[in-house]
Amino acid sequence: MKLPGVCGLVLALGVSMPAIAENIYTYRGDGGEILFTDKPRAKVDASYTLLSVRKGWNYTPTTLSAARRDRYDTVIARAADDFGVEPALVKAVIHAESLFDRTAVSRVGAQGLMQLMPRTARYLEVADPFDASANIHGGTRFLAYLQNKFSTLDQVLAAYNAGEGNVRRYGGIPPFPETQAYVKKVKQLRLRYQLQLAKEDAVASR
Incomplete structure (x- = not known):
């Protein structure tokens, strides 16, 4: 099944996924697969259940001692x-x-x-x-x-x-x-x- 506009981040459980600049929405599919995408509920197939929303974060320079x-x-x-x-x-x-x-x-x-x-x-x-x-x-x-x-x-x-x-x-x-x-x-x-x-x-x- 192709999800229009979805980033394609379908990953197995346990894969580390730090957030990017956009919000990251985490969904679970009917088969148990986990979908990470920047698309909100309205743009994702209704068979996916929203699990969480992670606010955007980016690799900004950090000053370390x-x-x-x-x-x-x-x-x-x-x-x-x-x-x-x-x-x-x-x-x-x-x-x-x-x-x-x-x-x-x-x-x-x-x-x-x-x-x-x-x-x-x-x-x-x-x-x-x-x-x-x-x-x-x-x-x-x-x-x-x-x-x-x-x-x-x-x-x-x-x-x-x-x-x-x-x-x-x-x-x-x-x-x-x-x-x-x-x-x-x-x-x-x-x-x-x-x-x-x-x-x-x-x-x-x-």
């Missing part, structure tokens, strides 16, 4: 080395996911610095997702797993945000505005942290 931004650099470097993932990428994902708040919890239950869903945390053997070191190691391990599954950074980040299945289904970044914004944001942050870490390495080598 150096102490907050850099407090986990040692853990990030160790995890990145253990799993063969670029430290700047790990740091960028943490920034985008939780703003370096180890106690962060999303509305769908994603937890900690790298916003691990409980089932993902169990798979990654993260006993306490609010333990900064355990969360970072688990999330970095997951990034390494995705890097082995996909050939481009865009696909890796899209899979981290929207799930492997959606990336395969659409052959790249899914047409979800939230996921597209997420990929762009993390790539921007990665470049920022590449420069920061390069400067720090240059100073340390003097």
